[in-house]
């Protein structure tokens with residue numbers, strides 16, 4: 388029998404976030420890095436999450452890769468597909484969420500599809516179609532300063548309508564509160580009225596389970612990891628899924644390394660705490676631009692540190708410093724320079740015994756994991772809401788915690804390594 392559920396994630400941390408949710412709900416999950424090239428992942432697996440680095444890629448590339456992932460998932464039996472994007476709807480006005488969702492919906496012949504990035508456990512909620520982060524509207528949150536995808540509007544209907552060719556309607560919370568049948572009827576009414584998407588309010592995990600129940604027959608579901616919360620139960624009710632939720636903790640020996648490229652408030656707080664106790668170095672973007680061997684110098688420094696404490700290397704900076712760097716080198720070039728150094732550092736240090744890696748940032752994780760040549764990941768235990776440990780499959784074993792920039796508490800780095808020691 389093939390897989391039950393497939394997922395296409397637009398960045399690597401988002402993929403592990405979603406995989407973590409599915410594991411917690413009792414699915415056996417494998418995360419692939421990119422579109423799989425063979426069938427190695429489906430034996431005894433309930434769900435495959437295809438991690439793509441398409442969130443800020445050119446839109447045609449994002450659409451093509453997502454459709455290729457869809458074809459692989461459908462060929463391996465996926466009965467339902469989740470398109471996973473950020474719980475803060477990270478995208479630019481030319482952003483990829485709308486075009487990718489449109490392409491997936493057309494390819495699947497899907498009807499009016501859910502748009503629900505809510506993740507209440509991490510304070511992402513939706514009310515009257517507006518996305519809130521920590522109780523403030525998205526465009527007033529720290530996401531307004533994101534280096535690549537600053538968010539300037541909290542209306543998911545406007546955001547999706549600007550990117551998609553389809554009409555976008557709303558299922559308000561008062562309908563969600565009435566239960567799954569009411570949500571289903573509301574979505575069908577929106578579809579009859581010509582809408583391609585239904586933004587669905589969600590304030591709690593109970594709301595997410597109602598939405599998941601209502602989506603039981605949907606071919607395509609779009610949103611953050613939260614919208615998948617109730618989906619495994621639909622398969623369980625059909626007798627297709629057991630109730631196991633055990634996970635394998637990575638048992639990988641080796642030195643410990645943190646690579647932080649996220650400039651989010653949460654990651655900068657985590658760096659500030661860790662640098663008080665661990666050997667730490669900051670990547671200087673100007674040095675990269677001058678062509679200096681930043682990765683080589685930092686790798687040499689890292690290898691000279693004593694073995695016990697984790698080594699922390701970061702590029703993360705406050706919004707003002709990021710804007711200054713971007714004004715000199717441009718948004719894309721600045722990001723790419725840092726990501727290239729992160730990937731090179733990961734390769735050099737892994738070759739010298741660093742095999743327990745925490746990577747902070749979605750694009751950063753994409754650069755690191757791709758540079759390391761990891762093909763797929765087995766999902767391990769959760770460290771913090773939305774952030775699990777994972778272990779590479781096939782290559783020299785690596786323990787990887789791919790941390791979404793905004794996720795985790797101040798002491799996340801120490802908490803992460805404590806799980807696998």
Ligand SMILES: Nc1ncnc2c1ncn2[C@@H]1O[C@H](COP(=O)(O)OP(=O)(O)O)[C@@H](O)[C@H]1O
Nearest residue numbers: 534649702704721722725726748749750751792
């Ligand atoms: N000091 C800096 N100046 C400019 N860009 C930076 C700096 N540090 C990191 N970046 C870039 O900012 C982006 C952060 O994105 P990402 O890794 O996805 O983090 P998040 O998870 O917070 O979205 C990456 O492209 C990274 O290379």
Ligand SMILES: O=C(O)[C@@H](O)C(=O)COP(=O)(O)O
Nearest residue numbers: 400401404473474749791792
């Ligand atoms: O849904 C979320 O917020 C995360 O899963 C996610 O996508 C985070 O992306 P990054 O902020 O780029 O790590």
